[in-house]
Each structure stands twice: as structure tokens, then as C-alpha cells.
Amino acid sequence: MNLTRRELMAAAAVLAMPGVRGAARAAGLPREVDVAIIGAGAAGIAAARKISAAGKSVLMLEASPRLGGRCVTDVETFDVPFDRGARSLYASASNPLTELARSQQVDVVPAARGQRIRIGRRNARAGETEDFLALMVRVNRSMAEAVRGRADVAVAKALPQDLREWRNTVEFQLGPLSNGDDLDRFSTADLLSFAQRDPAASCRQGVGTLITRLAGSLPVALNTPVTGVRWSGRDVQLETRAGNLSARAVIVTASVNVLNTGVIKFTPDLPKRQAEALSHLSLGTRERIALDLPGNPLGLGRDEVLIEQSHSARTGLLLANTGGSSLCQVDVGGAFGRELSAEGEAAMIEFAQDWLRNLFGGDIAKVTTRASVTRWGAEPYVLGAMSVAAPGGQPSRRVLAEPLGALFFAGEALHEALGGTVAGAWISGERAADAALHKIAGAKAERPAAAKPAKKRRAPAPKARHPEPLPRSGLRWPNAGR
Numbered sequence: 001m002n003l004t005r006r007e008l009m010a011a012a013a014v015l016a017m018p019g020v021r022g023a024a025r026a027a028g029l030p031r032e033v034d035v036a037i038i039g040a041g042a043a044g045i046a047a048a049r050k051i052s053a054a055g056k057s058v059l060m061l062e063a064s065p066r067l068g069g070r071c072v073t074d075v076e077t078f079d080v081p082f083d084r085g086a087r088s089l090y091a092s093a094s095n096p097l098t099e100l101a102r103s104q105q106v107d108v109v110p111a112a113r114g115q116r117i118r119i120g121r122r123n124a125r126a127g128e129t130e131d132f133l134a135l136m137v138r139v140n141r142s143m144a145e146a147v148r149g150r151a152d153v154a155v156a157k158a159l160p161q162d163l164r165e166w167r168n169t170v171e172f173q174l175g176p177l178s179n180g181d182d183l184d185r186f187s188t189a190d191l192l193s194f195a196q197r198d199p200a201a202s203c204r205q206g207v208g209t210l211i212t213r214l215a216g217s218l219p220v221a222l223n224t225p226v227t228g229v230r231w232s233g234r235d236v237q238l239e240t241r242a243g244n245l246s247a248r249a250v251i252v253t254a255s256v257n258v259l260n261t262g263v264i265k266f267t268p269d270l271p272k273r274q275a276e277a278l279s280h281l282s283l284g285t286r287e288r289i290a291l292d293l294p295g296n297p298l299g300l301g302r303d304e305v306l307i308e309q310s311h312s313a314r315t316g317l318l319l320a321n322t323g324g325s326s327l328c329q330v331d332v333g334g335a336f337g338r339e340l341s342a343e344g345e346a347a348m349i350e351f352a353q354d355w356l357r358n359l360f361g362g363d364i365a366k367v368t369t370r371a372s373v374t375r376w377g378a379e380p381y382v383l384g385a386m387s388v389a390a391p392g393g394q395p396s397r398r399v400l401a402e403p404l405g406a407l408f409f410a411g412e413a414l415h416e417a418l419g420g421t422v423a424g425a426w427i428s429g430e431r432a433a434d435a436a437l438h439k440i441a442g443a444k445a446e447r448p449a450a451a452k453p454a455k456k457r458r459a460p461a462p463k464a465r466h467p468e469p470l471p472r473s474g475l476r477w478p479n480a481g482r
């Protein structure tokens with residue numbers, strides 16, 4: 001390492017200079033680092049901060065031209081910051097990002113509590129809302145009973161039969177809205193293992209802004225997809241188009257959908273246990289259609305959140321008048337979200353406008369001044385929104401987090417109670433960093449010790465600081481505006 005540390009510092013300094021991150025490839029990669037990190041989203045940045053704070057050399061290799069992964073704030077299109085991915089910090093009181101936001105001069109503001117329900121062109125009456133809430137309590141009980149002492153099943157199989165006029169709403173609420181996928185595709189045990197996610201908060205400057213700021217001047221090579229990882233118990237070699245890089249440990253934070261495509265070739269292949277775990281995890285779909293609707297044509301309050309009593313899967317969630325502005329956001333997900341996204345931007349905007357017209361009346365298309373849509377499912381280095389485990393696949397999250405020699409995985413999908421969230425990604429990144437530092441310290445201590453008699457061996461391992469598991473949730477309502 002000594003030989004190349006100077007080289008590394010020089011390259012890192014170039015990579016870290018504001019405004020030249022895109023030039024990282026031209027600057028060339030260092031030959032060696034202590035820890036390489038694949039991906040500069042929340043998990044990668046959290047890991048890089050820890051490695052760097054421990055005084056080890058680190059480099060994030062990021063395939064896309066920007067930091068943040070699924071946390072990105074568009075500050076140009078509308079009058080207020082528009083979070084295209086994550087926009088809520090769940091369980092904000094215990095969320096590690098709430099405290100970190102203060103250090104970055106990012107204002108954390110409470111998100112709207114609960115969500116209004118629209119039935120056709122009117123708001124649900126109090127009795128109707130209570131009926132729905134009571135049904136959700138029954139749904140949660142039914143799911144818990146379905147898996148108690150038995151094999152895990154898909155959520156669709158764990159629901160009570162008589163969901164009456166609320167069936168589509170319940171299915172949307174638990175599926176595409178909360179988890180990005182349809183209920184026949186993911187595990188009841190996984191859903192029940194999630195920590196309580198409310199009350200939530202948002203960031204005035206955007207969650208994407210927060211995550212990007214947290215990267216500070218950490219070394220990153222943008223536009224640098226990693227195509228191969230040669231790993232062993234001792235070290236790793238990474239292959240990129242900009243050259244190869246050796247590291248004493250690597251933390252892989254690419255999404256499970258990216259990993260499942262095989263675009264990163266592992267040599268040797270991942271062991272069966274890890275390969276199987278990966279195959280049980282996938283990303284669901286969550287896409288966002290943002291419309292600027294000046295003059296409040298929907299007649300709603302600031303940050304008001306609304307769902308409808310829907311009659312099909314063609315439905316969405318509205319976050320109106322973001323931060324008191326005229327920006328209104330419609331989220332769609334699951335199979336319907338995938339189909340709509342495949343039809344393209346114009347079809348997505350048209351759906352949102354029609355949906356709002358059916359609920360509120362008026363010519364929404366005519367009053368739309370600006371629009372923007374996300375297509376996370378088509379972003380080649382993300383390929384979806386948030387992770388779900390297939391029925392029976394809940395333990396996969398923990399299995400994938402197990403170290404493999406010098407190879408460590410991290411990312412939202414690896415957090416057993418906060419899967420699919422920024423906090424889960426962040427904590428997972430920190431855990432992987434602790435484990436990688438532990439590995440490096442262990443390796444260092446073992447080398448000189450090898451020449452000495454066994455009894456004199458001293459290999460003090462730093463304590464892994466794994467946070468306590470968060471409280472498990474029962475009822476998952478309200479889940480405003482995720």
C-alpha cells in the first residue's frame with residue numbers, strides 16, 4: 001500500500017475537486033486503495049465516510065455521472081426542490097439521517113400525517129375513513145396469523161377475503177405504495193418484519209441534496225461502472241473501463257436488480273448461499289409524475305397527501321402543493337407503474353392529469369405549466385425502486401450481509417427491518433464499513449503475528465458497532481407520501 005498511497009492521494013484530490021467529478025475517468029484510477037466501494041448512493045456514501053474517518057484510503061466507483069443513487073433532488077425544473085427518489089425520512093426521531101441533516105444545514109420538517117381518501121369526486125366521510133382503518137387493522141392481524149408457526153406466503157394469500165369496496169385500496173396501500181410491488185410477488189414475513197416507518201419527515205432542500213452533501217469531498221470516480229470483481233479471502237481486484245484497481249476489501253452497494261442481471265461478474269462465482277439469497281430479492285416499481293399546477297386547481301392544502309378508493313390497479317398517491325408551492329406529485333407503482341412507465345413520458349403525464357381530473361374535475365392538462373417524470377425502472381444502474389423479498393425469502397436480507405472474505409455487500413436490501421429505505425441503506429453501509437475495517441485490521445494484525453509464536457499473537461479486533469434492531473411494526477398505516 002505504501003508505494004501507491006501518494007499516487008492515490010493525488011488522484012483522489014483530483015476526483016474530489018468540486019465541478020470535476022465527471023473528469024474522474026480522465027484522471028485515471030489509483031492502482032490500490034484500502035477499501036473500494038461500488039456505488040455512491042446512500043449506502044456507499046455512509047460506508048465511505050466511516051472508512052475515511054478511520055484513516056483508511058477509500059474510493060467510491062460510481063457508474064452514473066452523479067452521486068446519490070436513488071436519492072436525487074432536482075433543483076432546476078420547479079420552484080421548489082423536487083425529490084425524484086426518496087423524499088421522506090421515516091421514523092425521523094431515530095433515523096440517523098435526521099441528526100446528520102443538521103450538520104449539513106439541511107432543514108428536516110415533519111411530513112404531513114396520514115392521508116386523505118377520495119371517493120370519486122368527494123372526500124371520504126369520517127365513518128368511511130374509520131371503516132378503512134379498521135379494515136387495515138384486520139388485514140395486519142390476518143397477515144400475522146397467516147405466517148404464525150407456518151411457512152411464509154405471499155401477502156396476497158394472507159389477506160382476509162372480504163375486503164369489500166376497499167380491496168383495491170388495501171392492495172395499493174400495502175403493495176405498490178408501501179413496497180413498490182404487487183402483493184402476489186412478495187413475502188408476508190418480510191412485510192411484517194419492517195420497523196414502524198412513521199412519523200416521517202422531509203428535507204426542505206431535498207433528501208437527495210442531503211445525501212449528496214454528506215459525500216463532502218470523499219474520493220469518487222463518476223462514470224465508472226465496475227464490470228468485474230475478483231475476490232478472495234485476502235483482497236480484491238476490480239475491473240472498470242478506466243482500468244483495474246486493487247483493494248484490501250470491497251463493499252458492493254449496487255441494487256439487487258443490478259446484481260441479478262450479472263453486469264458485475266464475480267470471480268469466483270458467488271457461493272450458492274449468496275446467489276440464492278440474491279435471487280430471492282428484487283426491486284419493485286415506484287415512479288413519480290410531477291406536475292406544476294399554479295393557482296391550486298385541486299383546492300388542497302400544503303403537502304396534503306391523498307389516495308382514492310380505487311376500483312382497479314390504475315391508481316396513485318398524490319402529494320399536493322409541495323412545501324406550499326404549486327408542485328403536485330403523483331406516484332404510481334407495481335405492475336401498473338411498470339406498464340405505464342414502458343409507455344413513456346407522455347403517457348405517464350396524461351395518466352396523472354386524467355386521474356386528477358376524475359377526482360377533482362377541471363381541465364388539469366390545460367393548467368399544467370411544467371411536468372417531469374421518473375423512470376427508475378429504466379435507469380440501467382438502478383433498475384427499480386425499493387427491495388422486496390419473495391415469499392420465503394425474508395432471511396435473504398441477512399444472508400447477503402454476511403462477509404465473504406474481502407467482499408462485503410451493503411445497500412437498502414440488506415437491512416432486515418428497514419429494507420427499501422434510505423435509513424436502511426445508510427445503516428447497512430455503516431455496518432459493511434465496520435466489517436471491512438475489522439477485516440483489514442485483522443489482516444494487518446495477522447501478518448506480523450504469523451512469524452511469532454502463537455501465544456504472542458495480538459490481533460485486537462475493533463468492535464463491530466451494529467446498531468440495535470429497530471422496533472418491529474404491527475399496523476403500517478398511515479404511511480404518508482413515501
Ligand SMILES: Cc1cc2nc3c(=O)[nH]c(=O)nc-3n(C[C@H](O)[C@H](O)[C@H](O)COP(=O)(O)OP(=O)(O)OC[C@H]3O[C@@H](n4cnc5c(N)ncnc54)[C@H](O)[C@@H]3O)c2cc1C
Pocket residue numbers: 038039040041042043044061062063064067068069070071084085086087088089090224225226227253254255258263264286287288374376381382384385386410411412413419420421422423425481482
Ligand atoms: C421513487 C422512489 C421513492 C422512494 N421513497 C423513499 C422514501 O420516501 N424514503 C425512504 O427512506 N426511501 C425511499 N426510497 C428508497 C430509497 O431511495 C433507497 O432505499 C435508497 O436510496 C437506496 O440506497 P442504496 O445506496 O442502497 O442504493 P442506490 O441508491 O441504488 O445506490 C447504488 C449506486 O450504485 C451504483 N451502481 C450500480 N451498479 C454499479 C456498477 N456496476 N458500478 C458502479 N456503480 C454502480 C448506482 O448507480 C447507484 O448510484 C424511494 C425510492 C424510489 C425509487
